[in-house]
Amino acid sequence: MSAAYDPNNIFGKILRGEIPAHKVYEDDVALAFMDIMPRAEGHVLVIPKEGARGLLDVSPATLGELMKRVQHVARAVQAAFQADGLTLHQFNESAGGQVIYHLHFHLLPRWDGVALRPPGTMADNERLAEQAGKIKAALTPFEG
Template structure:
């Protein structure tokens, strides 16, 4: 049985400007911002502006456009942090590891020999602001 989307989740509140976030990219389709509990330096979340609980209930049109933004932000992260690679995570429902029930993609820059940090440690606000600025500085115009 499908569970309805609840717009009062934390990402919905960030999208409405009720909770601050260190924004990396925003347009009419998506918002990308720093994860406040990063598992790697430069860990960014990309969310659709459409209210969707997960991958299975977002509209195909939004998903297609969203993935173009995920790729755009990923390229900027890789460039900004001179990453050797990138990990993309997306979880669905509690059994799949989802904790916040608004579709979101985790972009984590990776370096050879460097493991991801364990989840759950808050980052310093000033550090997130600096990383967001670094990513924005590495980002070219969106050409989707």
């Protein structure tokens, strides 16, 4: 059994507007924004607005709706960066690689022959803003 959800995690603070983020998509279910330590150009995080620690804690109804948004944003990410493919990461609890305990999905555009960067390097803020703009421009209207 996992620990209880703590709304004071960094993603909870982003949802409340206490910490800025380069948002690419937002509605009543989800928020998508640029990862500040991207492992690939165009690395986006998609999180539910529901407070859930991980995959096993989120309500099934929210998870179903969230995945529609993950797919929607993924299409825009792939188009914006003319990626050959996408990698989707989702980690649960420390043993599973989770570092921030708010359910989140990583969308990483991928290109043939290009490896992911190692984790832990902060991105340039202006570059993140530029990439967010490219993704927003590639978004089509959401038809959930």
